[in-house]
Amino acid sequence: LGIGRRSRVYPPPMPPMHMPPMHMPPMHMPPMAPMVMSFGAATSGVPFLFSSWKPATPAAFFFACALTMAAAAALEVALRALPHLERRLARGGRRLAHRNLLRAAHTVATTGLSYALMLLAMSFNVYIFAAVILGFGLGALFAGHLHEPPKTRPPRLAEMDSANPPTCEQLSVLRVSGMTCAACVVAVEVALRSVAGVTAAAVDLEAGSATVLSSSGGGGGLSAPPITQMLDAVEKTGRTASAVVVGAAFGPSLGHEPVGMPTGRAACCR
Numbered sequence: 151l152g153i154g155r156r157s158r159v160y161p162p163p164m165p166p167m168h169m170p171p172m173h174m175p176p177m178h179m180p181p182m183a184p185m186v187m188s189f190g191a192a193t194s195g196v197p198f199l200f201s202s203w204k205p206a207t208p209a210a211f212f213f214a215c216a217l218t219m220a221a222a223a224a225l226e227v228a229l230r231a232l233p234h235l236e237r238r239l240a241r242g243g244r245r246l247a248h249r250n251l252l253r254a255a256h257t258v259a260t261t262g263l264s265y266a267l268m269l270l271a272m273s274f275n276v277y278i279f280a281a282v283i284l285g286f287g288l289g290a291l292f293a294g295h296l297h298e299p300p301k302t303r304p305p306r307l308a309e310m311d312s313a314n315p316p317t318c319e320q321l322s323v324l325r326v327s328g329m330t331c332a333a334c335v336v337a338v339e340v341a342l343r344s345v346a347g348v349t350a351a352a353v354d355l356e357a358g359s360a361t362v363l364s365s366s367g368g369g370g371g372l373s374a375p376p377i378t379q380m381l382d383a384v385e386k387t388g389r390t391a392s393a394v395v396v397g398a399a400f401g402p403s404l405g406h407e408p409v410g411m412p413t414g415r416a417a418c419c420r
Contacts, residue, residue: 189276196275199266215281218270222285225263227293228256233332234296240336319349321395322377324360326353328389341383348380360384360391 193208198218205211235256239249271282326338335353342351342362350363362380377393384391 189274189279191276193277196273196278198273198278199269212277215277218267218278219281219285219288221263222267222282223289223292225260225267226286226289227296228260228263230289230293230296232256233335236332236336237339240340319363319365322362322364322380322393323395324362324380324384324391325394326358326360326384326389326391329353329355329358331355334387334389337387338384338389341387342380345379345383359394 193211194206195204196211197204198214205214235252239252242249244252267282267285270278273279329335329338332355335355338353338360339351342348342353342360345364347364348362349365351360353360381391381393
């Protein structure tokens with residue numbers, strides 16, 4: 151039966167291997183200092199960001215606290231001024247690279263200062279912590295108004311050129327959803343101002359609304375833009391919008407006049 155078949159040759163078994171036991175030297179870890187979880191009130195020998203930055207005297211310590219308060223106030227002002235900066239960059243004639251360079255510089259400065267103040271607050275020194283909090287409060291006190299949306303008003307009759315025919319200003323209010331930051335506000339404002347006939351636009355991020363002032367020339371001039379053009383302009387930015395007030399006419403004063411009244415500037419709408 152085994153004729154014609156090649157017999158298999160198996161190698162001899164390998165001898166067992168004996169590994170010498172391994173001896174690891176014992177590891178000695180220095181004891182770790184417990185993390186401080188309570189505030190202290192030391193005024194000397196407290197490190198500021200680096201272990202080598204330790205004011206030696208109480209006067210130097212409180213001077214460092216004053217600098218910390220100024221840095222926190224500057225950070226609060228810089229953060230609140232971001233919407234104003236974005237509006238200026240959108241209206242200005244700078245190149246895109248220049249605008250993004252200014253945005254990058256603002257981001258680097260505010261981010262680095264934020265982490266530095268966070269590390270200072272984590273020193274658990276009551277004076278440093280109070281300096282950080284008071285600095286933020288001072289920044290909001292002096293620059294809190296920068297978060298307010300720009301106020302618009304209809305032009306007065308005295309400000310109009312007498313050589314031009316009178317125009318009718320119409321106020322429209324839109325409800326805009328999908329805005330989350332100052333860049334969204336700037337994008338919606340720029341889109342609304344790009345609509346022909348729109349003279350001014352102001353967007354309120356907290357209220358989620360946009361106030362649009364449009365004008366139509368009298369005596370056969372240009373007609374006011376329809377509300378659909380404004381809604382389309384907002385939707386092109388990736389947000390959704392709906393009309394709340396459409397075509398409310400303005401009078402010659404800062405107040406409003408009901409639509410259809412043949413008095414003042416509202417009469418030219420007929």
